[in-house]
Amino acid sequence: MPEATGARAVLRLRNITKRFGPLTANDAITFDLHEGEVIALLGENGAGKTTLMNILFGHYTADEGEIEVFGEPLPPGNPRAALEAGVGMVHQHFTLADNLSVLDNIVLGTVPLWRLRSGRGAARARIDQLSRDFGLSVHPDAKAGALSVGERQRVEILKALYRDARILILDEPTAVLTPQETDDLFATLRKAVALGLSVIFISHKMHEVLAISSRVLVLRHGSLIGEVVTAETDRHQLAHMMVGSEIVAPEVGGAAPGEVLLRLRDVSTLPVGNAVGLRSLSLDLRAGQITGLAGVSGNGQAALADLIAGEAMPETGDLEIAGAGIDTWSPRAALDARIGRIPEDRHRTGTISDFTLSENSVLEAYEKEPFSKRGWFDWAAVDKHTRAIIARYDVRCPGPDARIRLLSGGNMQKLILGRALEADPTIILAVQPVRGLDIGAVTYVQSRLIEARDAGAAVLLISEDLDEILTLADVIHVISEGRLSPAFTRGTKTPAELGVWMAGQGFEEAAGHAA
Template identity: 40%
Template sequence: MENDIVQMKNITKIFGSYKANDNISLKLKKGEILALLGENGAGKSTLMGMLSGLLKPTSGEIIINGKPAKMENPREAKALGIGMVHQHFMLIPAFSVLENIILGDEPLKAGRIDYKKAAKDIEFLAGKYHLEIDLNAKVSDITVGMQQRVEIMKALYRKANVFIFDEPTAALTPQEISQLMKITHALSEEGKSIIFITHKLKEIKEVADRCVVIRMGKVIDSVRVAETKEAALAEMMVGHKVNFAIDKKEVNQEKDIFKIEKLSVEAHGQLKIKNLDLTVHSGEIVGVAGVDGNGQSELIEAVTGLRKCKTGTIMLNGKKIQHQSARKIAEAGISCIPEDRQNVGLILPLTISENLVLKSYYKKPISNKGFLNYKKINEDGRRMIKQFDIRSQSEKELVGDLSGGNQQKVVVAREISAQPDLLIAANPTRGVDIGAIEYIHEKIMEQRNAGHGVLLVSFELEEILKLSDRVVVMHEGQIVGEIDPRDTSSEELGMLMAGKQQAEEMGEIS
């Protein structure tokens, strides 16, 4: 018991009458890497919120270094050596890396900030833990991966012994992820303890010693990672068997359904798509991989008619569709599951059935001489809720009251039931739970198996490699490579994503 650095005993947290955490106990040893696995809403963040002083437990006890700790705010938690690396970084973009790290804990010399001493201390720590950071760079100019290292350094600089990483890999490229894994191991070798919050099983296998699975506010099990299979972990997390295999049928892929030629698109005065060619065949899922901000959003906007094309042609079934309205393009046979379902895909304060007709309300039989047939709208709504397994109380429930996964099912239901020739799916499973991910993947695959085209734009490489028949890599508005997902690893794909030049640099470093 001596080396238990953190002990959480019988922690219960109740919001109103809702039990977010129900009698959870957890131990963390010195130097241990503990994965905290659970679906969205399982109670992971609540639990860590209490450990980092943001929340107070309703009942139960937190013991740090053998002493009961009653933390009133995050500052006290920090003083006890708890360092939190948030999913959304809490950095000031206009400040330099150095300024961000010392903010709130500035070393003083004669009343003035002693930048030299700070820089020296930080550089020492950086060397010890393989944290590559450029102290003089402005935070707004550095990559997401470096921002995360700055967050880690912030905690290290405050002499944290326990690091909480909240979904740390969500926004990283594969190279950055492997770098993070190295850092994590280095921290643990120096005797620091790490809690790694995630729902990605592969990462747990790679990094963690032990894994605590939480479901619906309760600890389901605590297992040694080395002795547990991924499938078993998934089953514990979801509560039922998870089907990882996906039914990929042989289909005729000869016909060109969708063709982009020499497309250029401007956004905010900058050329975001440069001379891009892309083809999607019948019965094919084309994955578009790439780091966020390399023109994916502009590509989708141009194809769906929300953004003007500067030059080039976009053809669906041999007919030009560029320069047409969004509605005309949708009618021509393109559906789109947009990246941002809450702001683009759905109108949250409208009901489920209203959202389901958002793209067809103006047509017969729903609209008749300017009047909407609400009876039909609600009937259709009920049918689609059943068909697409949207968990809700009624078709008149507001979409904003649904969980993320069910909201996404509403979008998927609407877009697929339009029977499109081309389905565009942009990060279709971002932020949804495993059950819904499985379901959405199945639906996308059904589109393909029925001989339609699918353009899958995603930052989740696993998803792209799993579903796609062909993967193209987008970098700075161009397609820089095409790979066969059957014989490519996510590491190789990551190299392409980072762009050729950067990839070479990385090769030199590692």
């Protein structure tokens, strides 16, 4: 077995097996984590990474197998046991209380509530020490709600360290970070392992896995497919292990941009709740071109998507479709303007889970012929339409009358894609269209978007995954705090340069030049 020799195993998993009905989520998984190393757990969505970690943390009980931490067996099904044994987890979704300070968030749960106010001096000194040791700069008195995503993650890591975690588990930690913040995180992790901690880094991004880990464990369909030393492997081999077959990246040919189909001029919208509004944003979407919108989550992407999808009106400024202003604006008006929409949340916004595939396939057009005439449904026409989408978009399903909640994310997304594209849209709004999909489905959805572009559609691709934007987009804008960067043509900006804009610095510099 290729592994660092001599180092002590701090965590041992032996034959961990977990079944959910007919599905085996983890199949006899065995591995060791050694002191002072970073191992990466690589796998597609649904490969079993999260289940494995939930077993380690006692949220699930394994059907078979055992876990040892620092040589002691870990009692199953007890969430406190892992914490007390020195395992800390940084979740994909942060678990901070917004109205408490950083200090309170970190201390919360380590002392009884009535003693929360005492011993703060010692706690503060300890947090300062940890911040310095690990390069995690955050202000202990800031309210958690006011922190950026990157800062919140640092607090989460501090929380684990404060509880004397010797093993850190990070679940998809970079999904919400700019490239620079990712580099900072990696620096922290390197300091941690230098101080003798051990890290499990869960990800599906290969270049990050290659950058930070010493060993890579690849999971596929619940099984441990293989273990490789990072220095001896490459992207290609990892991808092959992850998917089990060769991956064909979508072919992106040159674009032939045409006229402007959708234009936003100085559009501002009000913030909705915690979500950022748009600030005097101007944007052109051209026919035959994919416009990529990069940015850290929560910087106005939702406001822009709502606007184009017809769910919100500009507060000030103009929205023009094919050169003409709009009088009324609603989801139906957007559909009538031939905007095809792929929403961010396919479970809650894109589909109605308890509707059948048929009912979902006409959600945006049920009141039009041939699906209904004068208020009466023609279910035969709906069935025919659904079967056509199922066949043309390779939707794997029991049939048009199955409830859509039985479908996998990828197949659900293919149905949404088919529903949007079959209406022959001239403008396509795709928000995070491949998030959470397996690689096969990712390639499929992306190829279809490229085809639509080649057929003359104007595509707006909103994604938090910079790699996706860099691969697909012909022109790239960065959105930060509701402001839009200038358009960058494909290949003119590196990820690091875009990261400067994502962090909001580019805007100040541009403003400085203008002044």
